[in-house]
Amino acid sequence: MVSTLILLSATGLGLAALYFLVASGLSLIFGLMDVLNFAHGAFVAVGGYAAWTVADHVAGGFGLGLALIAAVAGGAALAALTELFIIRPLYARPLDQVLATVGLGLAIPALLQAVWGADPRTWTLPGWLAGTVNLLGAHIPTVRFVLIAAALALLGGLRLLLARTRAGLVVRAGVENREMVAALGIDVHRAFTGVFALGGAAAGLAGLLDGLYQGSISPGDGTSLLIFAFVVVVLGRMGSLTGTAVASAAVGLVQQFANYLSPNLGDESVVILLAAVLLLRRRDLKGRPA
Amino acid sequence: MTYQSSVDQVVADRAPTATEPILRVSGLTVTLGGSAILHGVTFDVAATGVTALLGRNGVGKTTTVKSVLGLHPIGGVVSFAGTDLSTLPTHRIARLGIGYVPEDRAVFAGLTVEENLRLAEPARAAPRYDFVYELFPVLRERARQPAGTLSGGEQQMLALGRVLLGPARLLLIDEPTKGLSPKYAGQVALALGRIAQQVPILLVEQNLAVVRRMARDAVVLDMGRVVHTGDARDLLADPSLTNRLLGVSAAPVHSTTAKPAPAAAPAADLEAGAW
Numbered sequence: 001m002v003s004t005l006i007l008l009s010a011t012g013l014g015l016a017a018l019y020f021l022v023a024s025g026l027s028l029i030f031g032l033m034d035v036l037n038f039a040h041g042a043f044v045a046v047g048g049y050a051a052w053t054v055a056d057h058v059a060g061g062f063g064l065g066l067a068l069i070a071a072v073a074g075g076a077a078l079a080a081l082t083e084l085f086i087i088r089p090l091y092a093r094p095l096d097q098v099l100a101t102v103g104l105g106l107a108i109p110a111l112l113q114a115v116w117g118a119d120p121r122t123w124t125l126p127g128w129l130a131g132t133v134n135l136l137g138a139h140i141p142t143v144r145f146v147l148i149a150a151a152l153a154l155l156g157g158l159r160l161l162l163a164r165t166r167a168g169l170v171v172r173a174g175v176e177n178r179e180m181v182a183a184l185g186i187d188v189h190r191a192f193t194g195v196f197a198l199g200g201a202a203a204g205l206a207g208l209l210d211g212l213y214q215g216s217i218s219p220g221d222g223t224s225l226l227i228f229a230f231v232v233v234v235l236g237r238m239g240s241l242t243g244t245a246v247a248s249a250a251v252g253l254v255q256q257f258a259n260y261l262s263p264n265l266g267d268e269s270v271v272i273l274l275a276a277v278l279l280l281r282r283r284d285l286k287g288r289p290a
Numbered sequence: 291m292t293y294q295s296s297v298d299q300v301v302a303d304r305a306p307t308a309t310e311p312i313l314r315v316s317g318l319t320v321t322l323g324g325s326a327i328l329h330g331v332t333f334d335v336a337a338t339g340v341t342a343l344l345g346r347n348g349v350g351k352t353t354t355v356k357s358v359l360g361l362h363p364i365g366g367v368v369s370f371a372g373t374d375l376s377t378l379p380t381h382r383i384a385r386l387g388i389g390y391v392p393e394d395r396a397v398f399a400g401l402t403v404e405e406n407l408r409l410a411e412p413a414r415a416a417p418r419y420d421f422v423y424e425l426f427p428v429l430r431e432r433a434r435q436p437a438g439t440l441s442g443g444e445q446q447m448l449a450l451g452r453v454l455l456g457p458a459r460l461l462l463i464d465e466p467t468k469g470l471s472p473k474y475a476g477q478v479a480l481a482l483g484r485i486a487q488q489v490p491i492l493l494v495e496q497n498l499a500v501v502r503r504m505a506r507d508a509v510v511l512d513m514g515r516v517v518h519t520g521d522a523r524d525l526l527a528d529p530s531l532t533n534r535l536l537g538v539s540a541a542p543v544h545s546t547t548a549k550p551a552p553a554a555a556p557a558a559d560l561e562a563g564a565w
Contacts, residue, residue, distance in 0.1 A: 169409050173398045179361055180396040184410045184452065185384035 003138035008256045014144035016252025017151030021206035022229035023244050025199020031175040031239020039101040042108035043075045044222030047204025048211050050074035061126050075204020076197045083196035113219040120216035143212045155245050175239045231274050312337040312460050312490050317366035327353045333509040340491045342505035346537050349511040351494045355462045389453025393464040395445045399438025406437050412456030422451040443474025464494045502526050510535045
């Protein structure tokens with residue numbers, strides 16, 4: 001019984017880690033720029049395929065290291081280009097902006113499918129990652145700890161960045177009031193590109209880790225992660241990093257425990273959680289009184 | 291040299307002369323959400339002292355100020371010391387030395403007082419913390435406190451201190467005493483008086499006691515148009531004019547025994563209590 005609890009918790013937190021990697025970028029992007037970025041799942045997918053392709057050519061731990069760089073760089077570059085060439089010209093037209101990200105979110109997985117095919121591509125894990133760890137009788141795949149560690153590292157890194165650096169100061173102020181930041185002589189658009197690139201890097205990392213977690217990747221992976229990431233972002237309040245972390249853990253755990261009770265209940269329970277919180281909370285998505 | 295004598299020196303250097311205006315707004319039109327807010331607003335802001343932008347609620351005062359800063363798409367010409375602002379993005383306009391203190395103060399509530407100030411430090415000049423802390427000692431005392439926990443008056447001081455860190459050449463200050471207790475309104479007005487000796491100010495202000503005390507020129511807007519420009523004291527000395535243009539009676543209070551009209555009561559409090 002205890003080992004089941006531990007296994008479910010570890011699985012839930014592993015999933016939560018993936019949600020956090022995707023949702024933290026989404027949340028910062030919405031918090032700073034009011035952009036609902038439906039292309040974020042595509043960043044995940046591109047990171048995943050970039051990593052897989054590199055690891056397919058270079059074997060072992062070294063290949064995995066290169067794959068990590070490819071995932072992060074691929075996600076960041078795609079995100080920065082998206083902000084510069086698709087989002088930026090449309091800041092005065094928010095609806096068109098959302099539609100453009102939806103389009104990109106559909107086009108990129110289709111492009112990936114055209115190049116790599118619709119069938120899943122299998123990840124072969126290096127030996128040290130393929131095993132399980134025995135935790136109080138529960139055999140937990142090592143990869144889940146890697147996921148959780150990556151999410152915690154991202155949370156810590158982002159918090160430091162926001163609290164200790166000038167760029168972080170600009171982002172925190174920009175989440176509160178973009179106009180006033182510009183009126184103080186600060187080029188907020190540079191912060192926009194930076195936050196997009198950072199969110200894209202985290203999404204690319206999620207693409208790699210999702211592949212390791214599932215043992216394979218397919219073109220639509222990012223899009224399915226994105227749905228849960230959006231739920232997390234709404235629950236955790238847009239623009240709040242801590243809120244996003246807590247909401248990720250909540251969604252991952254609720255989903256796993258509900259799935260244990262009855263298969264398929266997992267996804268439904270997340271939707272119920274979202275509906276309940278939205279109905280009971282008298283605040284808008286950024287946490288201001290509605 | 292003490293602060294006051296240095297200010298006196300500055301004032302002497304800038305004694306009323308017919309210099310070029312620092313800001314020229316001509317034919318400014320703004321349309322927001324499909325409705326025209328400003329219909330060809332034209333006025334100048336003098337290179338010294340305070341120019342008051344007056345008018346009833348909703349006539350376009352805040353829109354005018356925000357348009358100067360490039361926060362709204364505009365028609366017409368806004369020129370600052372010879373530079374055309376109409377095509378520049380807001381951050382570039384600010385870097386020319388235009389400081390903005392908005393109506394709602396817009397301090398960053400989740401940032402500490404210190405962080406609010408640090409954010410506003412100029413990129414190329416040494417921040418003038420001595421000047422700001424001398425003007426508003428409370429900002430040093432509350433450096434580590436989140437700005438959202440300050441009182442309204444302290445937030446106003448932070449919003450003012452923020453734009454004074456850099457080498458400001460013009461300040462746009464929107465309703466600085468609005469909603470403040472008489473004590474804070476007095477302190478803020480006093481500080482404004484000292485700031486105005488160093489930097490020209492375009493001041494939106496409903497409190498006519500403050501306007502009377504500080505403004506040399508007045509520009510009155512109505513329905514998105516300029517309906518009066520001229521000497522501020524002359525305007526406020528003419529009850530029929532102020533009543534028609536501003537909807538208030540602002541007869542000058544000649545002695546403390548004179549009974550002010552009800553609409554001017556807060557102003558009278560300010561004058562009696564704060565100075």
